[in-house]
Amino acid sequence: MDKELEEVNKFYNIVIEFIANYSFQILGALIIIIIGIFVSRYVQKFVLRVMINNKIDETLSGFVANFVRFLVVAIMAILALGKLGISIAPFIAALGAISLTAGLALQGSVSNFAAGIVLVLTKPFKIGDTITVHDVYGEVEDIKLSYTSLRNEDGEQITIPNKYMIGDVLVNSFSYRVVEGNVGVAYDSDVEKAISTIKDVVLSQKDVSSENEPIVGVERFNDSSVDIAYRYWAPTKSFFKTQYDVNIKVLKALNSADITIPFPQREIRVLGEDSVSK
Template sequence: MSEETVVPEPVEPVTPMDVVDTVADATTWVTDNSDLLIGYGVNIITAILILLIGNLVAKGVGRSIGKLLTKRKLDPAVVEFLSAMVRYLLFVIFLIAALGRIGVQTASVVAVIGAAGLAVGLALQGSLSNFAAGVLIVGFRPFKSGDYVEVGGVAGSVEAIQIFQTVLKSPDNKMVVVPNAAVIGGAITNYSRHDTRRIDHVIGVSYSADLKKTKEVIHKILEADERILKEPGIQIGVVALADSSVNFVVRPWVRTEDYWNVYFDTLQAIKEGLDGEGIEIPFPQMDVHLNKPE
């Protein structure tokens, strides 16, 4: 069986005249549509300028609102949140204006943005919940910038309340970012809200110790510290008869900013004071009895 040979059709070479004709046709098209091209070019340049200028205006207005709110002594975290909201809202408005300049129907754009927003919202439910939680934090203000709080299982000083997260600084100077939904969804402990705090010590002494004398020694030590508040007073009492000690609860009140310094100092002073009076602070011990076989 014989195979048919396919002979390729000859390709006509491109002549200089063909190039000239193509260039002439392109030149003619550009000449005939020059007004249209100029209009499109002007619209595109205008749209770019609207975006650039709009971005600058949005940032400027955001900063101005931030300065205005700061002058009114609003919390810095709230100021940052509101400034960011205004900045993003203005940028979206300028973006729609730029799209309208290049011929895109703004009503269609708004509809598309709405539909896209719905789709994105369903896909990013977590982010939207963080945004909604941020609004609640700003509205109810369970804490403010600079407060020492415990939220979402972490503790630190509040540095900023942003749109989607709250930024904390831990005591060892680490930045911790907590999603706003985690902040609102759990317990919030604000250690800085009130001006005073109570220190809680548990001091164990030997069963052979004079309990009345022990109480007097501890009370005298605490009264000597000027940082301890006179009101509501110092509370000292037996809280438990433990396995190897009689436990006293010691509860002085201090200013919030003095809490940790007084906590450490009083604990050391109580130990030294009890040692000086010969009052033993026992530690767990184990007695082992060995029986010799007969």
């Protein structure tokens, strides 16, 4: 019992001695940390407000503001450790080793973040545009620093790492995509009337872009028909629906205008009738 009381008394003396020797250092370190937290919040809001007022992208502004806040807290933490008399050299060395290891492990992620910053600064597309990259297309739904989200007509969400947005050919057709179609008419049909009929159908479709005039004309001369091609712009969200609606209306309009859509024909002539009769 006396031994236990002696150990408790010894521990108590150590605690009292520690508090007596380091109480002001601990208090000073806590004050530095608290001041750092408040200052970092103020600096973060200030940086964010300045960047937004200068019309810098909101995503990049938030990233920079958060990074500045982290730097302020890190600097105050280093000052607090120095106040306690703790050498920060081992911490800096350890931080460097951790940073190197993390950089190698997250090399792909880092490249995505770097590409995201380039996208935000250069702005090759914006939310609502239709882009095609890596044979994938869709309407831009969200732009993050590490990836970009697209949404296609089927409602599928497509997530593309930003490094592919910078390192590959990117096609931006904004909010529309071009639709191409063709139909063959008979050689004895009024081709100019057929072209005018198809153009009227395309122009009457409400979903077709009014900013880009549809193009209709003779594409080629086939064995059994004159092929008429037509091109117009349809919204990405209703690309196939618009295409199918236009096609059925073109068919009905051509039939109503008595314009023949031929099928492949072959004319066969038999020579040497006398030999055949034998």
